[in-house]
Amino acid sequence: MIWKLLPDASSSAWETDGLLAGLTLVTGAVLLLVFWLMLVYAIRYRDDSPIDRGKIAEKTFRFEISWTIATLVIFFGLFVWGADLYARLSIPPKDADQIFVVAKQWMWKVEHPGGQKEINALHVPVNTPIELVMTSEDVIHDFFVPAFRIKRDVLPGQYETMWFTAELPGTYHLFCAQFCGTDHAAMIGQVVVQTQSDFANWLAQNGTSGTLAQQGAPLFIRYGCSGCHSGNGTVRAPSLAGLYGSPVPLSDGSVTTADDRYLRDAILQPKRQVVAGFDPVMPSFAGVIPEEDLIRLIAFIQSLSPERPR
Amino acid sequence: MSEDVAPHTHFQYADARHQADSAIAGMWLFLATEVLFFGGLILTWIFCRHWQPEGFTAGAHETVLWIGTTNLALLLTSSFVYALGQAAIEVGRVRMLVWCCALTAGIGVVFIGLKLLEWHIDLDEHLWPAAARFKLEGGEAAGGRLFWVFYFVATALHAVHMAIGIVAVAWIALRARRGDFGAHWHTPVTVVGLYWSFVDMVWVVLYPLIYVVGRLT
Amino acid sequence: MSQTVTATRALSYLEDGKTLRSWLLTTDHKRIAILYALSITVFFFIGGSAAALIRYNLITPEGALRSAETYNRLFTMHGVIMVWFFLVPAAPVTIGNFVIPLMIGARDLAFPKINLMSWYLFMAGGACALYALFAGGVDTGWTFYAPLSSNYAQGHVVAVVAGIFISGFSTIATGLNFVVTIHRLRAPGLTWYRLPVFIWSFYATSVIFLLATPVLAITLVLLSFERIFHVGVFDPRIGGDPLLFQHMFWFYSHPAVYIMVLPGMGIVSQIIPCFSRKELFGYKFVVWCSIAIAVIGFFVWGHHMFVSGQSPYASIVFSLLSYFVAVPSAIKVFNWLGTMHKGRIHFNAPMIYALGFVGLFTSGGLTGLFLAALAADVHLHDTYFVIAHFHFIMVGGMVSAYFAALHFWWPKITGRMYPETIARGAALLMFLGFNFTFLPQYILGYLGMPRRYHSYPPEFQVLNVLSSAGASILAAAYALPLFYLTWSLFRGERAPRNPWRATGLEWTTDSPPITKNFLVTPTVTSGPYDYNDPHTKLADV
Structure with a gap:
């Protein structure tokens, strides 16, 4: 099933899904209304329909004002919902662990504070806030983890940051989402979420020449x-x-x-x-x-x- | 509306006045698009200056002030001369218009000549932003290159506009000599005049951005 | 609504000159519209072939075309051709060019020579772009993001950019012509509030042409400089800013979306009242919504940059404005429905296409709300959700409206009726094929499939195959009109002046119109949608 294809693997994933569900409900309702009215009118008021049309509304002002205000209110609500979540996603928690990411055509290079290096993979411990500090050596790339519902462009010449807290151990897709040249589609990797002890083992096994x-x-x-x-x-x-x-x-x-x-x-x-x-x-x-x-x-x-x- | 229309009047217009007003309105709209075109250029100036203030300022110090200033004076004069010609044709003085156009185009050619000289000096001083041995070094090299990218794009685009303007003014002079214009009809003179003044005004804006602001900081 | 025109025998614009020269040097807006229509059709099918190959490639996860380079060049070509050589110019230069002067009672556009020049510029730009695309192509995507396009991409970036730059002059010339024409050449009595919504929409479109295109032009100049000399203002290595490119690019390209869709809104605002036999509901609201869309549309470009590194404060403002710009579109949809209410609805092909526009545009617009919601966009940005969203607006919406207009004014343009039954079938098939193609892409996008991927993880295959299957239906639906409309040129029934019993000055002149449009300049004494008179009943075709 569709919802099993994309797990909620981070603390913000279910919140984003909630927003998406809300949007789907609102827009679905509006869409149903529009298509339903189109269908009903098409049948009721088809040319050879004998139905009595009655008097046609002369004054349209009241209708216009009411549906303008209705749309404004609904849209404003959706805006606040989306913006609030975004604002919270923009501010990393103070105690987040930093991991550096350097992108280049066409690979992801990850450097842990302990000196562990990875290519096209990112190991992270579960239930720990992680802040990625990312930059690119050439063109613009984009670090996209669908299971976490987050992405961020990775720009040359500056640091971009993004944070998340993984909640579900497992292996998830890492995609480059900004077109970056010939092998853009091959610039993919894995995000491996491990339990704290597994992650500690992984760090120890990949320990290198110092932090x-x-x-x-x-x-x-x-x-x-x-x-x-x-x-x-x-x-x-x-x-x-x-x-x-x-x-x-x-x-x-x-x-x-x-x-x-x-x-x-x-x-x-x-x-x-x-x-x-x-x-x-x-x-x-x-x-x-x-x-x-x-x-x-x-x-x-x-x-x-x-x-x-x- | 009558079927036999005045000379120069296309059949969709009621009369010559109607057509002339429309042509002038069209030119104003075209100038509006030009404002947006150069507006984008000025936006890049603001952005680059914000990111690299020292280098940008250092780059501006390398410009040839006397040529820029002379060119500013030349252009303002040329617009004045062209305006004299326009005033002359409104009372039917065709010869005066021809002379004014010739002078305007001549000043335009001098402007372009000075501009070529200026580019020559700049290139001699290793100010081409893509040069391997760029004149500015160290921390100012990057911002300096940005300034000179802006400089060359801006002056080249302005020079292209000038060249088009010179051709247009020369064309007006030729048509005037042929006796196409008189006190009653001279729409092309007005339309080209609008364009020429606009190109002049672009330089009035570019001049401080290129030569002055950097020297004041 | 206007005084009757005495029909003396005058040559129609099609008969007035039979030589190639009389076509290539014409200044008649109607003939230029035909020239444009032919060129646009060629570009549509070139862009469409690229789309077909894209969908073919995506049938298998590893990419049926094998080469990522080929695939990247294909989608770039698809985007460049479809955006700049079909969607942006299509409705204005063909339908607008033909109909606007007729609709306002003018004998031509204000500047006929500039109109012809714009076609030559368009062809020159198109030749430039086609040369580049066939001589080896470009692999930057139609968005040309720096520094990929300036310093890293292979291919003929400068030639494509030059093509777009030149065609930009062509659209500026068209926009300028329309604005001056609408201001200066309206028939006596045709006040602003008596103008059909069609005119208002094309007016708004033209204003965007004039104000947005030059910014694209300067952006492309700066990009070309950087491409040629390897130093420029978008280059981060010398402190330039790649985000500046995105800001300038979207300052054009977002309003360009409204360039593409506003004409569609104008078109259906003519067709729905005509086939509902009823006045347009809330005329003034629809009119001012067009203007509001054009104005607010200039201040929402940042919603393409929510994950680009733009300041979060800017993103929040852009998100709010994006919701505001959606309000007038929603109002229009309700007004079209209000027009149908208590009408006498006929289901001729133009009406079916127009209803298709309303449905698909609404769906596309509503999914735009997902992308305007900041946190949702963080997930959906640059995925197939975005692809599906803008194809619903552009292809589902705009192309449907274009076909609606083509069928509605076909009798006026060619003097022939198209075959009604098969046209209705094609309209329904297009709606079906479209949904079949693009609905699966919403789900793909939610699941995280990024756009511009030559190959993809195998779990996305089912939905991609579905989408490609739908695309084959859509391709067939697009090919159909090519055949039956061409057939009707030779065998179609002769069209009367006003086959739809529609209001509007264009229907008071001959089909096809005479070269100077009107023998006697019409005078207008009433509003644009005077369908309440029982005598204007549409005989069912």
Whole structure:
């Protein structure tokens, strides 16, 4: 049966299904009404029907106003329902675990914080909020998991995030939903939802050369970041300890939060958001640091904020 | 409506006045589409400047201010000259119209000549955005390239409009010399005038975006 | 509604000049409409063949065409041809071109030479696009998203884009002509509120032509620059923004949807009153709904970008506006039903097509509500649900309306009657085949099958095979009119001036009309849908 083909595998899936069911009911009712009226009129008022037409309504204003208001009210209700759910889906919970996704023609590369790597697959534990931080190395892709009822475009040159809580262990489709070139249809994979213990085993078996943050530490030196940001260089640069997740006052007077996007922009376009009280002397690393190294650097900077362990 | 219509009047119009008004209305509508066309271009300017403010500003500093300003003065003059011609034909002074058109087209040609010179200077200075050795380097290279993409697309599109305008004005001059226009009928003069003034106005908008805003910041 | 025209013998526009030259250099809006109709038909069948191959490919999960590259080029060709060389121009340049001057009592459009020029531009653009599509094709999808189209795709992107750019001039010329004509060339007494809804709809369509097309043009210029020189404003590697492309593209392409469907609404607003023998219900509401759709339609483009990385606040605003734009469409549907209420309904082929339009447009419009609901769109976006939704509006709705118009004005255009029985059969077959093809795609979309997939997981096969089976019925239904309408050109019964006893100035002149449309300029003294007079009873054909 159709509803068995697409399980409700995430916390938001049944809510989206509820919305879809509501929409189906409302639109189904309207559609039935329209087709029913068309059928009834077609039979009742066919030319050779002897029925007495009576007096034809002269004033149409009252009808117009009433069905305009009725549609407005129904549509507004549907809008609020859809927007409310969307707004909640847009804000990840504070304690979500981050997993990085890098897309390229035509594969998905997944990097867990512990350093585990996967291609065209994503292992996640059940009942744990997961936030995906995604970017693309070339064209626009789209990370689509029908069983979770979520998708998000993956853009080159910036981070897009999406979160979910898987609730049902199993293996589900992962599709690229944004046309990305020749092998678009082959850019598919699996999302494997495992119980906590299975997932821990999986992580242990695929453990590699250290966590992302550990891999990021030598990169921090190799790309020369430590020269200014470790506190003993000749150039005065803001300290990165405790930075992640904290508010950052900028030289133009505004305040932003040091999240993944901010760190990415600060590395690639340092002059756009200069920290208040510092000179704009940092060079841009755009085109210098590949996406996968950038993930490790950001993981390393995250690890400098111990109160937000990731 | 009578069946024998006035000369130049197509049969679907009641009279020459009816046709002239319609032609002018048509030109105004066409200019509305042009506004949207250049509007899209200006939107990209806003977007790019927002994403890459330093590089964009640095790019603007490399423009050749004197040529842009001279061209602005030339174009404003040309519209004035053309307007003189239009005023002349309304009282039937055909020779004056021919001279004004010739001068207008001449100024237009000088504009294009200066524009070619300007592009030449730009290319010499490695300001072609796709150049391997682009003049601006470091953090300003990316935004600078964006600015110069905008610059070349905008100036090239404007130059194409200018070229079409020059041909149209020359065509008006030739027709005027042939004696096609008089005080009673000169719709094409008005229609081409609208177009020429619009192309002029596009430059009035592009000029600050290209040469001025970047220098003020 | 107008004074009677004395019938002296004047040549019909079809007889006025028999040489090829007299056709290719004509400035007669009626002949240009015929030129357009022929070209559009060719494009429709080219785009349709691509669709047939797409459906053939999707019969098996691994893709019956084997090559993903071929498949990608096919759906791009299908989209480009159908959108820019059939759906956008179809109704305006053929039906509109022919009927608008007749309907408002004018002898031609305001700018006949520009009208002819627009056909040549259209053919030049079409040649450009066809060259590109046959010389190796393009694999970007009709949406040309950067940076795929600018830096990664193979194929003749610039040539296709140039073709679309040139054809854009053609639609701008048509829109400009219509707006000026409707403003300036109405017959004496034909005030705005005496204009048929058809005219209002085509007026709204033309305004969108004028205001949306130039934005597409500049977008395509910037895209071509980036494609040729590998540097541009949509390139994220130098800080450009691929989302800027999407914003600019949809600023055109969403209003373009209304370009496609507003003429359909105008067409059925003529046909339903005529075959219900009753005044259009709520005339002023229908009129202002057309205008409202055209205006609000410019502010909803962001609903194509709910999952694109656009700000969630922007998405919420676009979602609300998208619901607002659906209201006037709903009002129109109720008004058409109100027109049928207590009428004397005749089921001639145009009426069956028109009712097909109402049904399929309503279904398509209502599934649009799913896609406007933000959280639902997150799941359904870029799946077959979207494909089914817009095909219901475009193909189910617009193409039905186009056929309705073709049959309704066929006697006026050609001077011949089409064979009624077989035409009714074709109309019903089209409705059936259409639903058979596209209903399964809604379910496919819900199950998560993404669009533009050359191959797919095996569990989607049953529904895909169903859809392809329906497509073969639909193909047969589309081929039918080609045969019986061509047949009627030679063997059809001669049509009288007003075979449907319809109101409207176009029915007061000869069938086919004389070159200058009217011998004496008509004067209008009453409203557009004066069917309440018992003498205007339609004799059953």
